[in-house]
Amino acid sequence: MSSNLRINYTIDPDPAALALRAAHHMLELAEEAVEARGRCRIAISGGSTPKATFRILADPAQPFVSRMPWSQIELFFVDERTVPPDHPDSNYRMTKEALLDHVPIRPEQVHRMQGELEPEVAAAEYEFDLRRTFRLEGAESPRFDILTLGMGPDGHCASLFPHTEALHEIGRLVAANHVxxxxxxxxTLTWPVINHAREVFFLIAGADKADRAKQVFTGPKDVETLPSQLIWPASGILTLLMDKAAAAELPPTGADGKGHLERAR
Structure with missing residues (x-):
């Protein structure tokens, strides 16, 4: 893991513009991954901003349905609620209704966390799936091409919540986390797995995230209270896609709407 972190951020005027930027960002990264490695493995998070992004990706009036390399994508989940796949709270159900039902992606390309199982069993099953799919041995971690995250008003990301046991898990790929x-x-995927991805980016929208974003990305280190500070990609680069309200307390961007921060470990 890099000793220094460069945080690149872009600011859009509202959540709709942010979702559109996220769709373009995912398309660009997916095309790059397929060109470089012949496939693209994406781990996604739930939430309102990803949902809006998925709807744009699936919109036939947009260019993404025809341009996204769907046949070469494998889709994974960053985290899941302990509910069946048809439950209203299920991240899988949201993704299926917003995206999967509308694009040419086959069921075998989608790796679902089985939230209907006992939590420890579901975590073990997903870790087995990752090890089999990525052909991992020993302490190896999967290397996702793209990994998306949201951030809660409490500073959590994935299902790494403040003061929970999974914050200390470094030996497993997937954890059952009591909240x-x-x-x-x-x-949830554990934070070392998240940090091993080639490209990690946050989607952050809403005024209720502004103070927390300032604390997480510019404040002192306190990962127990602010788990999003655990996200420190091995590449040394973290991307934030934000709307104006969420970024209100970060340093202003340039005329191109882009800014960056530097963090030392």
Whole structure:
């Protein structure tokens, strides 16, 4: 993992513009991955901004349906709620309804976390799936080409919530994480796996994220309280795609709407 982190961020005027930028960003990265390696493995998060992005990717009036290399994509999940796949809270259901039902991607290209199983079983099954798909041995981690994250108002990302056990998990690829503050369990990729991805980017929208974004990306290190600070990609580069409200307390960008921060470990 790089000792220094460059955080590149772009700011769009509203969530709709942010979702469109995210769709273009995913297309560009997917095309690059396919050109370089013949396929693109993407790990996605749930949330309202990804949902809007998925709808744009699936919109026949947009260029993405025809340009995205769907046949060469494998889709994975960053985290999942402990619910069946048809439950309204399921990240899989959201993704299926917003994206998968409308694009030429086959069921075998989609790797679902089985939230209907006991949490520890679901985590173990997904780790087995990752090891088999990526042909991993020993302590190896999967290398996703693209990994998307959101950030909650409490500073969590994936299902790595403040003061939960999964923040300390470094030996497993997938963890069953009990979240006492929500009285629930979640299934989540662990932070070393997230950091091993080639391209990691956050989608952050809304005024309720502004203060937390400032704390996470410019404040002192406190990963127990601000788990998003655990995201420090091995590449040394982290990308933030934000709307104006979420970025209100970050340093202003240039005329091109882009800015950057430098963090030392």
């Amino acid at each position: 006492p503050q929500m009285n629930t369990w979640r299934i």
